[in-house]
Amino acid sequence: MTVKEVKNLENSTVEMNVEVKGDVFKAAVDEAFRKNLSKMNVPGFRKGKAPRKLVEKLYGEGIFFEDAVNALYPKAYEDAVAEAGIKPVARPEIEITEVDGEGFSFKATVVVKPEVKVNAYKGMKAVKTVYNVAESEVKAELEHLQKQNERTIVVDRASKDGDTVNIDFDGSVDGVPFDGGKGENYDLVLGSGSFIPGFEPQLIGKTAGEEVQVDVTFPEDYHAENLKGKQAVFACKVNEVKEIELPELDDEFAKDVSEFDTLAELKKDIRKKLKEQKERQASNELDNALIDALLENTEVEVPDVMVQQKVDSMCAEFEQRLAGSGLNLKTYLQYTQMDEASFRKGFEADALKQVRVRLALEKVVELEGIVVSEEEIEKEYKEIADAYQMPAEQIKAYIPQEDITMDCAVGKAVELIRNQAEITEEKASAKKPAAKKETEGEKKPAAKKPAAKKTAAAGKEAAGKE
Structure with missing residues (x-):
């Protein structure tokens, strides 16, 4: 296999002209002859017994070329991709441009990962909101527990x-x-x-x-x-x-709905969990603010095929959620009076942003030379397996290690950006939305x-x- 020419076209598209000649092609033709001979009728010979030269004279010299080309071009394309150093993000369009007894040539046109320029990602400024837990929030959680046990x-x-x-x-x-x-x-x-x-x-x-x-x-x-x-x-x-x-808010109530012996201990635990939840909320908001700042400093033209692939993924996830509620997409579209095109259109803005975020973070991984250890990869597989309650080996069959490795590396990139950012803390205003409730007690039989x-x-x- 020889890559004769690589052309960079518009919209992150690459055209490669590839040539496959010599012994490798002749061997593929020989194999095609052996596989097909038993199917060919040659007067005077039983099936599978006719000499090759006679078969080629009767059916044409190129009778086995197509099978040989089909057997060779997938591997030739993969090798050409590696040699050209490109990263395809979609299926290629393959055009056979020449074929003869010596070999064949083909043209592969494929959309590749776009060039990404990140102008700045260190020292970005962001505000981290500090959320306090109000007594009214603890009271609301207790009332929620009361209501559950009414x-x-x-x-x-x-x-x-x-x-x-x-x-x-x-x-x-x-x-x-x-x-x-x-x-x-x-x-x-x-x-x-x-x-x-x-x-x-x-x-x-x-x-x-x-x-x-x-x-x-x-x-x-x-x-x-x-x-x-x-x-x-x-x-x-x-x-x-x-x-x-409603049950009385006393120590007996605390014993009934929790692991604690006193109401004071239950209140303390509720406050602690609310604080932890708000800290997670603040951290997520900080990361989102830093990611938005990163996108402002990123230059990239995202190929539409990458956006549509992400839309495909988002639509599939949406359908899974519908199925969990006993619905299907067809029923949902009828209920909302939408067609499939407008349904997909609704995901495009978020899909574009997610692709841009991923490309920007992968560029940071590249610039920083971030590496991921085998232990980190195994830990990630285990966490996914635990979340889906599936064996880790089964998860590995679904998700290639290359993908898991990059996921871990991207996570490290986010951590690096956060650690090197200029972060100031600001107390939450009274108008800020409260963190979503997470604390729930055990419900008594009604x-x-x-x-x-x-x-x-x-x-x-x-x-x-x-």
Whole structure:
């Protein structure tokens, strides 16, 4: 294999003219002859027994050239890429330009990794936000734990907004019952808006055993055609009135929902976890600010094929998330009234930025001569395997070591940029968004609701849950 010429074209495209001659081509032709001879009919000879010269005279001298070329050009292309020192980012376009008994020549046109110029990446200035944990945030976490461990209890009093009333109901329009208008032992939260407007307020102030006539009008846009705008009467009986009971915030509560023996210890742990979470948030924000600054100092023309490859990856990840929710892309597009082209278009800006970030960081890896040890590579494989709950060897089969190595190197590049940046700290303003909650306690079993009879589901439908 000989690389005869390498041309740099526009848009990070390279054209290579490659020649394959001599013994290697002749050997490939010989192999093609041996593989195909048994398929060829030559008068006077059994299949597989005709001499080569006779076969070539009958079918033409170049009968085996195509198979020989197809066998040789993939390896010849790989060797040419290595010799030319280019880094393809897409499949090449191969054109066979010449072939004869001595060998063949081909032209390979391929998009390669673009030239990247990073003007500055050391000493960049950035602000790291310092987040404090307010007492109100600790209180909110405790209230969240309380809510998780609430239970519903039966009370002997009149119902009020927010209570749950267990009811039997039987609806009619002009004295005629309608489908789905009847339910028994149905738990209705007053004020939830579960039933049609005006239904729930008429059950406030009622006690267990009380019978109530509820007069309502179905909305004009109600989904059942036969009920739109109709006045209805529901004969209701209140079976039970129930309220939510929150556990007391004391040491017993701490023991129930955590590993701690006292409420003070639980509060301390909540504060610690919130602080750690906010530190992670601040670090992520700092890294993002430094990356944005790096991009401002980076000059690169990204080939569209690299952007589309990233879009492909992002779309695939999105589809996986949809599948996890029991949906598919076709249903999602129908629901959002989008076509596939506009769906993909929505990813392009983020895809372009991600590609630019990666190219800039890989350039820093190159400039700094960053290397990754075998131990670091194995650690990365293990972390991925643990995250996906798969054997490390299986992960290695999916992700080439070359990719893992560069991922680790890029991570080191980010660390280098951070360590050499001029960072000032600034306290978070009151308007800054609070860090996302992460602390959760163990949920205690809630009191079981009475099982509703089969007609209750239909009753809820008619009474207003659209």
